[in-house]
Amino acid sequence: MPTIAPMLAKAVDSVPAADSVEGGLAYEPKWDGFRAIVHYDGESVVIDSRGSKPLTRYFPDLVDAFARLLPGPCVLDGEIVVRSGALGNERLDWEALSARIHPAESRVAQLSRQTPASFVAFDLLSLDGESLLDSPFSERRAALEGFASGLGQPLHLSQITTDAELATRWLTEFEGAGLDGVVAKPLAAVYSPGKRVMLKAKHHRTADVVVLGYRVHKSGSGVGSLLLGLYGDDGELRNVGGISAFSDRRRGELVDELEPLVQRDDAGDAVRGETERSRFSAGKDVSYVRLEPTRVVEVRYDQMEGSRFRHTVQFDRWRPDRDARSCTFEQLEIPVAYDLRKVLA
Incomplete structure (x- = not known):
């Protein structure tokens, strides 16, 4: 399956105003995990990392989930994360996620059971074999919500808002769950692989x-x-x-x-x-x-x-x-x- 370099974000000091970019901005939580481009052709699953390093072999649990839950061929952009903590006090676990990258196949299989991964989708790059790269983000997000509406654990759809005040609150509150900040995405922007089109506000x-x-x-x-x-x-x-x-x-x-x-x-x-x-x-x-x-x-x-x-x-x-x-x-x-x-x- 053709490799797609993920679109990137440039750092800003604070959450930008919604009208600071022509066409407006939408905001999402910034997940602290492995950025992943997931290709599914209806049968096979391939998971590429931000640097195009194959991640497929390290996450057999997710490969199974994608093949079982995705309703049709697609290319998804999102983040692989591992959750830990007691019910009501869960957070992202970077150390457990990092441990999933292991050379031994037996260890990979063991960790897939002990520390199963989740996938948080935030963009849809292709649907039923048709590329959406040239569609504005507002249309890609609407298509993603329709496509992913019936997905269940361990696949999730990232939250989104056009309210800068709410996004600023997320920046503070969500850090307590292990998240990394807030990403602002131009609603009118096409998907630009490898380009820093988005904006990210992190803690300083x-x-x-x-x-x-x-x-x-x-x-x-x-x-x-x-x-x-x-x-x-x-x-x-x-x-x-x-x-x-x-x-x-x-x-x-x-x-x-x-x-x-x-x-x-x-x-x-x-x-x-x-x-x-x-x-x-x-x-x-x-x-x-x-x-x-x-x-x-x-x-x-x-x-x-x-x-x-x-x-x-x-x-x-x-x-x-x-x-x-x-x-x-x-x-x-x-x-x-x-x-x-x-x-x-």
Whole structure:
């Protein structure tokens, strides 16, 4: 089946006004899962990722659901998610979703039973063999609602509104269920594969964190990323994520700036440590240069996943006025819990 690159979104600071784009905007929750383009020809199911990586083999539970529940041939754009939590307190579970990508077929089958996935549809790109890419979003959404009206678990239709005030409330409330923000879609826009036509508003927060060390850039020189830590209630300094995406010039400058903080052994060599390995880092160099944990940096982040930053954070500024020991988890904003079932309703 022909691959279709998903249409993308560019970041904005806040939920835009509905009339800020010609033809108006519609708003949807921003799901924190795997973006997926689902092809169904009436018999076979193919699931492509945002980067066109085949996802089909990792989600046999969804393949079965699509073949069983979809009323006819189609191409759907949506998000694969995994739900967890007790009834009335469900939320999206990124760690459980990530674990579904496993090389062993037996493990894939086991996880499909233990942590079954759901699919949230938000666009219809083809119906009964006819492409809808050149149709405006308002028409594609109407067609999707008619097509998906009878779908049941684990397939869902994403909520939508043209009310910017309600969308702004979603931005706050839905985070408690593990969602990632709000997406605004021009109602008059055709589907543009690979283009950033949509707008996304996410949470912007700052935190003061301790620099634990740095990884050398893959080129062999300069700082590739900074490792960050926060102090827990037990007084232990814990790795919470990292900063990367420095320019070539800045990578070299950071080596000089951080040189006085490098921990050294009796021979004068830099002490190196290793971060924990995962299936994604197998075969990769996870070593880093240890630094004295005294330098504090203010970073921008969007959300936490457990005790770590969900995404790579952005450098804001050095904080020479902050004592490293004052950088604790208590400063982090914790969203009010919100039941995922209400979002999926």
